[in-house]
Amino acid sequence: MKIDPLTFWIVLPVLAIGTYVIRLSFLGVLGNRPLPEGLRRALRYTAVAILPGLVAPAVLWPAATGGQTDPARLAAALVTLAVGIATRSVIGAILAGGVTLYAVLWL
Structure with a gap:
């Protein structure tokens, strides 16, 4: 399956920005704060x-x-x-x- 180059170059930056926003939402908001103990315990099992x-x-x-x-x-x-x-x-x-x-x- 071949993708149209214009579609590719539109989708690529949109996905990159989306990924950046998702990561920023966790790192930017919670980056300098300690996580609650319950969340830290749950993340150990990820x-x-x-x-x-x-x-x-x-x-x-x-x-x-x-x-x-x-x-x-x-x-x-x-x-x-x-x-x-x-x-x-x-x-x-x-x-x-x-x-x-x-x-x-x-x-």
């Missing part, structure tokens, strides 16, 4: 809440297999989760999941 939403579709409906659940990816996800819980090491969990994925795909 990555934990978003990451499963990003990973789950790639594990359960991977594009590499045409949307069919793949035992190799499922095994890698389960090993990653188990190692992450057991060791509390992000790097260890990622490495264990990667090794599991490639080992099961190789078999």
Whole structure:
């Protein structure tokens, strides 16, 4: 799909300004003030809440297999989760999941 150059050059600055305004609304308004403790506590869980939403579709409906659940990816996800819980090491969990994925795909 090809986009018209005029449309592109109109949309690009509008999106840039929109992004700037959204970020400024938080940083400019709240930048010099301490956040309430309840909000700070909730923000700690943002990555934990978003990451499963990003990973789950790639594990359960991977594009590499045409949307069919793949035992190799499922095994890698389960090993990653188990190692992450057991060791509390992000790097260890990622490495264990990667090794599991490639080992099961190789078999």
